[in-house]
Amino acid sequence: MKLSSDLQAFEGVLGHHFARPELLNRALTHSSMSSPTRPDNQRLEFLGDRVLGLVISEALLKDDMSASEGQLAPRYNALVRKETCADIARDIDIGAVLKLGRSEMMSGGRRKTALLGDAMEAVIAAVYLDGGFDAAKALILKLWAKRIKSVESDARDPKTALQEWAQARKQNPPKYVETARQGPDHAPEFTIEVRLASGETAASTASSKRAAEQAAAALLLAQIESAS
Structure with a gap:
């Protein structure tokens, strides 16, 4: 399977070349565009959320060796919540490559926080399945780097x-x-x-x-x- 030119450019943004390009296609397919032969990204979103959580947990522990659990928990929540995932998705313009049904597209789906956050988690899972944990970790640390450094100890939703x-x-x-x-x-x-x-x-x-x-x-x- 060959990726379209826009998805090839998106690979460059991610910094990961897919050996299994169908994973990236699936990660960017919303349920409004799914069919029996075109699965949506919901299962990938589920996996990506867990991979993100592990990487962020490890990064926070390394970033502040003296922080207590009470300090780490709100930082973690601030970094993995759907709104943050959506902000990251906007940073790399996931909305431009999302595959949406017409009704979802007409209702502004490319800008919706929930859709963008879900897609970001799904892309993380796609990289994880394609390149392994180290590849997913590298992607997350690259995209979340500034936020990890700047997250406040009392950051709370x-x-x-x-x-x-x-x-x-x-x-x-x-x-x-x-x-x-x-x-x-x-x-x-x-x-x-x-x-x-x-x-x-x-x-x-x-x-x-x-x-x-x-x-x-x-x-x-x-x-x-x-x-x-």
């Missing part, structure tokens, strides 16, 4: 930070409630409201529940900080 804020004040954990869903089935948008026991609320809308929850938590944290 907004949901975690809000939960810790509530726990510190002996409140129940924040509640996330879906208050609306709109758009077609292939491109839904979810509105999520986060509520604290002390009465504060905030809401946000995004293309996935997870992204909407994170955005709502970030808004509420900002409100709390500005009021203090």
